[in-house]
Amino acid sequence: MMNKVYEKLKRCHAALLELTDFAPRAALVLGSGLGDYAEEMDVVKTVDYREIEGFPVSTVAGHKGRFVFGYVSGVPTVAMQGRIHYYEGYAISDVVLPIRLMGLLGARTLLLTNAVGGINADYDVGDLMLLCDHILYGVPSPLIGENLDALGTRFPDMGGIYDAQLRQQARGAAEKLGFTLREGVYLQTSGPQFETPAEIRAFGSLGADVVGMSTACEAVAARHMGLRVAGISVVSNKAAGLGDTPLTHEEVQAAADKAAPRFKAVVTATLGAIGE
Ligand code: HPA
Numbered sequence: 456m457m458n459k460v461y462e463k464l465k466r467c468h469a470a471l472l473e474l475t476d477f478a479p480r481a482a483l484v485l486g487s488g489l490g491d492y493a494e495e496m497d498v499v500k501t502v503d504y505r506e507i508e509g510f511p512v513s514t515v516a517g518h519k520g521r522f523v524f525g526y527v528s529g530v531p532t533v534a535m536q537g538r539i540h541y542y543e544g545y546a547i548s549d550v551v552l553p554i555r556l557m558g559l560l561g562a563r564t565l566l567l568t569n570a571v572g573g574i575n576a577d578y579d580v581g582d583l584m585l586l587c588d589h590i591l592y593g594v595p596s597p598l599i600g601e602n603l604d605a606l607g608t609r610f611p612d613m614g615g616i617y618d619a620q621l622r623q624q625a626r627g628a629a630e631k632l633g634f635t636l637r638e639g640v641y642l643q644t645s646g647p648q649f650e651t652p653a654e655i656r657a658f659g660s661l662g663a664d665v666v667g668m669s670t671a672c673e674a675v676a677a678r679h680m681g682l683r684v685a686g687i688s689v690v691s692n693k694a695a696g697l698g699d700t701p702l703t704h705e706e707v708q709a710a711a712d713k714a715a716p717r718f719k720a721v722v723t724a725t726l727g728a729i730g731e
């Protein structure tokens with residue numbers, strides 16, 4: 456008997472192949488407030504998540520919930536406008552199903568983006584940060600359960616989870632464009648509540664530079680499949696206890712809007728470089 460998680464993935468894959476035969480080389484996940492990036496693509500086709508039978512559908516305001524297929528600097532790319540979050544109540548295997556699906560479609564490189572709270576005192580609101588590593592905190596591994604041997608090994612190495620070459624490309628792009636790209640450690644909590652100031656102090660002493668509610672579990676699932684992974688965060692607010700005002704989801708969107716031009720430029724240059 457086929458594993459249930461794998462069976463669901465294969466069913467979604469078959470359903471999606473009925474809707475498009477677009478073969479992406481790269482995959483891109485657009486985080487909170489960053490969905491507009493899809494306007495930068497030469498779009499060939501869009502597929503709403505709800506069109507794919509059995510696909511988990513996101514419920515967060517501002518998340519559109521669709522795949523956009525098209526080209527970024529000539530590189531065939533599938534972008535997710537809206538991702539699934541663990542705090543919505545899905546099983547962790549459902550949270551990473553879209554990532555695995557994009558891998559099955561043929562994407563070999565994955566660029567994850569998100570909005571984060573800044574813990575590192577040097578970081579300002581609006582800064583962009585390249586992920587160099589992560590901490591999965593209070594969120595189960597997406598690989599728990601029977602191993603999906605067709606995708607990867609039981610005990611995958613996570614030592615170089617954020618690809619050195621992709622990071623170099625992103626770094627080079629930011630340099631050329633003339634802005635500072637931070638590099639740091641992302642810590643994923645389950646959310647949906649923002650952290651307490653005591654949690655932020657604890658996460659800082661654990662080695663986290665930023666905190667968010669997505670991404671790390673997606674990177675693990677992608678790495679399990681052997682995809683090359685990169686991650687870019689937009690610092691949308693100072694983390695709890697470090698700023699002057701209460702945290703709101705609206706603030707996250709507003710900061711993402713402000714960072715949008717730099718964000719778009721670095722994503723395009725990074726994805727474009729894989730086509731060279
Ligand atoms: N904490 C967790 N997730 C976030 C934050 C934050 O401060 N800002 C944006 N996403």
